[in-house]
Amino acid sequence: MDKGFFIAEIEACSEMMYRVAWSILRNETDVQDALQDAALKAWEKRSKVREEKYFRTWLIRILINVCYDIQRRHRNTVPLEKIPAQTYAKAPDPELAIALRAVPEKLRLPLVLCYCEGMSYEEAADVLRIPMTTLRGRLNRGKDALRKELKAE
């Protein structure tokens, strides 16, 4: 994979990466670190991409791992901080942003991958390394949880 293709792909995926990272992490600094780290890791491991058409799912898998690393690091060092309310105000639909954040992460990520980023069930299951049946279950529970949160507001 040449550098030009790689950079173009990362740039094309950057907004998606930003949203996925925010689905896991809780502050802008960590999200920025995650994107940077994921891009560098992907570059280092670029020889492992089976085919260029799988680049997007492969990249998101790397990003999710990087986010978990950052999350785990915080778990071991400092208490997790809350997202300031004004952060949500930047979203086109702040109410939805708050409701989505209230959905447990395990359910939130499948929702974001499938219903926000348009991944197929197969792709999302591959990215999350979970069986398809588990993914479907989490999507259903995720939708229920999101509905409840929206009703509660």
Next chain:
Amino acid sequence: MKRDMKEIDLQNAFWPMTDECHDKLSTALSGLREEEPVKRFTARTVLIAACIIVALMAVALAAGQILGWTDFYSDFYNTFVPDGAKQVMQDNGEASYTVGPVNFTVGGLYCDGHIATASTNARLAEGVNALLTGSDPYDAIGANGENGEMIAQKLGVDPELSWVDAAKELKIPLYSVRAILEAPEEYSGEAMEDPMFNDDGSLTYFSMPLLNGKFDGEAMEFGIYLRVQEINAEDPEQQPEALKEHKSISIPLEKVMETKEYTVPANLTVEDTVRLDSVRGDLFPGGLYLTASYTVLKESISEDDAVDILYSLEYVQPNGDSFPTGMSLSGGVKDFDTWPVVETEDMISTNEFPEKIGLMINGDEDSIVMLELKK
């Protein structure tokens, strides 16, 4: 307000990427080079919390001392290199190479099929007046903790300065080096690399590839990748071509010295989900590898959930204290190929088998289950 899921566009729950984030990503992308991939630990397999506070640890450095693995593990991870491994490293000797203005001495060589190590002293050739770094040249010198601060003090520059800015301030060239031990592809996994700075201006570059334990020959053939780049401090976009050398080095394989089993209480289950079936210890000169076999009892559980449970388990001493971290600095699930039987591998630093090992669940000292060495 009730809202129908069909009306919901989840993209509206997110805001556009900030300019700052975009700039940071662009900077990272502009720095990509078409060269050997850098390998780093993936923290997913690394369970040792100490790994993440490396830069904050103090480094005591006696004048004239060249740092080696013993310093690396004691200063950064509060653990030690077992005597057997120290002897092996000494017996395996050193090899010297010169790449441009830098002399490399590769030592600290050890390989047991699970890990391999090399610590390389990089030193500017006689008469070359320059700065030498193994860190990112645009990182602050002080980013390497007290070790970096010590070097900044020696150089008489602010530790907040980057290596590039320090070179500008001192009006001397800057060389960036790497020295990586490369395992054959079929046996290699993740890897760790990290520099430490010596007070004589040289540096020690630590490299440790993790191996898959499948090699069983007498000696493993490794590559040593040596790279030297003079950094153009004035224009980051116009960097001279790096000098690169690939050398070969053979490291004898340390065989397991002894294998013993630990007794496991019958039907020891964690969260009614995984059952511990056996724990085996393989003693090597570099320490003790503990391989535990678990059976996942619930059909519905995912690999991730099983991993969460297994990661909540920790081997501890009978009094609840942690064992000294093993040289591999890592541990966790080996693979899922034999699901629902899952094996974990962890390493502790020791010269002998502990008579008793505690298995602590979720960091709760009241939950420790004792495993005794089988006679």
